[in-house]
Amino acid sequence: MTRIKTDICIIGAGSGGLSVAAGASQMGADVVLLEGHKMGGDCLNFGCVPSKALIAAAKQAHAMETGQPYGVTPVQPTVDYAAAKDHVHKVIETIAPVDSQERFEGFGVNVIREYGSFISPTEVQAGDTVIEARRFVIATGSGPFVPPIPGVEDVTYYTNENIFDLRERPDHLLIIGGGPIGMEMAQAHIRLGSKVTVIEGAQAMGKDDPELAAIVLEKLKAEGIEIIEGAQAEKINQSGDQITVETPKGSFTGSHLLMAVGRKVNIDKLNLEAAGVDYDRRGVKVGDDLRSSNKKIYAIGDAAGGLQFTHVAGYHAGVIIRSILFGLPSKAKTSHIPWATYTDPELAQVGLTEAEARKKHGGKLEVARFEYEHNDRAIAEGKTTGLIKVMVVKGRPVGASIAGAMAGEMIGMWAMAIANNLKMSAIANTVLPYPTIAEINKRAAGAYFSPKLFDSALVKRVVGFVQRVVP
DSSP: OEEEEEEEEEEOOSHHHHHHHHHHHHTTOOEEEEOSSOTTHHHHHTSHHHHHHHHHHHHHHHHHHSOGGGTOOOOOOOOOHHHHHHHHHHHHHHHGGGGOHHHHHHTTOEEEOSOOEEEETTEEEETTEEEEEEEEEEOOOEEEOOOOOTTGGGSOOBOTTTGGGOOSOOSEEEEEOOSHHHHHHHHHHHHTTOEEEEEOSSOTTTTSOHHHHHHHHHHHHHTTOEEEOSOOOOEEEEETTEEEEEETTEEEEESEEEEOSOEEESOGGGOHHHHTOOEETTEEOOOTTOBOSSTTEEEOGGGGTSOOOHHHHHHHHHHHHHHHHHOOOOOOOOTTOEEEEOSSSEEEEEEOOHHHHHHHHGGGEEEEEEEGGGOHHHHHHTOOOOEEEEEEETTEEEEEEEEETTHHHHHHHHHHHHHTTOOHHHHHTOOOOSSOTTHHHHHHHHHHHHHHHHSOHHHHHHHHHHHHHOO
């Protein structure tokens, strides 16, 4: 048995763990990084990167069928599903060196390719190595949750961890789960030539603003996706090549099944009891400083039991680096964290939704709205389906919701505004190039100020006075 003493031991080489390892090692700390599976974690290998690559392939196929309004004769694309998956893996391979063991060893990180398990409050065992560290960082991420639906253990099903290895296009893809993963994969597959049925136990895209979710769902249905809501899967069975999902709203049969119900944190192998770390099914219990009940042990990203996004893990890494390396008080917030669903149209959110803002701020809330159909660039590109809503309290945005083209890019301006406590005037005063989709953000700020300027009797009296008196 080999023993190592180190400053920081990081368990998990996904987005958060790699960010801590890179920052800490380059600033002089002695770092050990444990990874029992793939460097880069879920995002690179099974999540964000491959899903967006497949969506990009699907977008190319869809464009071939939808050129008529632009004077381009539509054609039926010939889709090579296996080649589309080759594109997915080429994208992963292109990005992989950034997350590679070799790169981090170049930073001076001691990378051990084993799973870590606590054997005491100050020690972790990884294979035949015991690591004693001043600080530990749990960055183990999450994996797909497969609910115990009767019959599921007897059928062939896919999750995000293996759907990107499938080489034969599904004839009819059944998807259990109408959240972001389910809807992104539904649209990608229907555009690549599959028939798709989404089975959702509650409401599809139910965590988003319902008005904006409806805009997206209407488009998905128009493309031919069958979306069954309020249909909890009660039983699954397989006969030959056909899989049937039974629900209170009927039975649905297809050739392939994708489970996209949700995520579960990867903490089962950690033996957290030995470390004196409190946890529950959501993850490690941490405070705003991301420390666990054992003050030597931090948890970040999905393992910390909060928002499950790659960029949150990266943000958490920055928070704890300030604390671990410099001894500075540092706390994580969530009010400025954006997220996006990369359907077409996209759906993005930062801060409070309208419903959340009304509940929290009541009559102090003002909602500024602007529709894509009034934006010149959206008109030119034929992408006029969309809406932005900005929730404003005392002149400052507390939330923004966008459904429409490039919503994931557009939300960045509002994330910056909320993170820096900017006023709506900061957006209104910004000059943007014409014509751009981003002007929608500025027009939303204009929609907030317009009633105050154009419908104000006081403003009109002042203007009238100036015109009469000032030479």
